[in-house]
Amino acid sequence: MHTIWKGSISFGLVNIPVKLHAATEDKDVKLRQLHKECNTPINYKKICPVCDREVKNEEIVKAYEYAKNKFVILDEEDLETIKKENEEKAVEILEFVKLEEIDPIYFQRSYFLSPDTGGMKAYALLRQALKESGKIGVAKITIRSKEQLAVVRVYEDTLLMETIYYPDEVRSAKDVPNIPSKEKVVQKELETALMLIDQLTVKFDPEKYHDDYRTALLELIEKKKAGETVTAKEKEPAIPPDMTDLMSALEASLKKVKKKPSGRKRKTQEKKEA
Structure with missing residues (x-):
């Protein structure tokens, strides 16, 4: 290492x-930018817009912009000290x-x-x-x-x-716009949301999580290298288009979760049986 x-x-x-x-x-998979006409990698130059020419590294100094177009020049000796x-x-x-x-x-x-x-x-x-x-x-x-x-x-x-x-x-959370302060929560919706969280609660295992985008991108690159034709797969919407209200979305989410009863549900069942 x-x-x-x-x-x-x-x-x-x-x-x-x-x-x-x-x-x-x-x-991350690094992608280069090429000239479409000849597939040559694009170079980047440091250009001074006033002098209208390329600037060499030895001509460049560091500065702090304390106001619009107003700078304090900082010498390398000062920074080194x-x-x-x-x-x-x-x-x-x-x-x-x-x-x-x-x-x-x-x-x-x-x-x-x-x-x-x-x-x-x-x-x-x-x-x-x-x-x-x-x-x-x-x-x-x-x-x-x-x-x-x-x-x-x-x-x-x-x-x-x-x-x-x-x-x-760290920016203040108070500066985030449109945060609801005293939004009334419907009890039935809250109970259903808690049930959904309970059904989806597991012990954290980082090994089961993967970067699907990176995997798909690498597979696409390999297929293109091999000259294969690539077609995009259609993905099913997470929530059917007709589900506009919150309660319907929560109930539909619960139906999609196929899992054994967890803590909250088991306790409820035990109380009923008692």
Whole structure:
């Protein structure tokens, strides 16, 4: 597994040499853009619209647009100074919290942490302490010139670091338009919705979920490579077109679920039998 960062984790006076590895990978199928006439990949050039010419990399500077078409130019020397001041190769655990106290909206990317030379014992100590306490560590780390807030927790038998957003990076739910505040819910519809949720409730098993679009796209690519004719399959609508009211949709959904009676239904049946 490729190492993307080397440094240390510290909590209190304990220091653990570690390596950082990407825990996830993007498996999107990358498509290129070609010139339709000759099937040649399209090139992209950096053009200055005022000078009307292509601009070389050495002619480009970085800037912050603080108002429309008003910029503050930032020199590479200035950026490098800030980078060096904040790029200490350490994950400093600031405090410990319970995982359930952090809403999933804050989570960004996941990284595996492995012990570097001389870090085995301290690594095992932190792992065991986190397991037995049921807590996770809240830490700070600088990756690629950006200071990140992160959490350190145990995943299977490995320490996992997950970068999380700062509070001011998460938009307020109050700004979302058209959210019903005191919409009256019909009791019968609520009971039917709860029954549907109960029927569809299972133990989470990530292995049974697959990217159907990616699979279909790869199959399409293979068929095109082999010169086969491709025809699209028609998909049945989730709800018949004539079902315009909510109750009908809920009842139709329940009929489609073929499953043994689960907790709520079994308890109801037991009460009736008693």
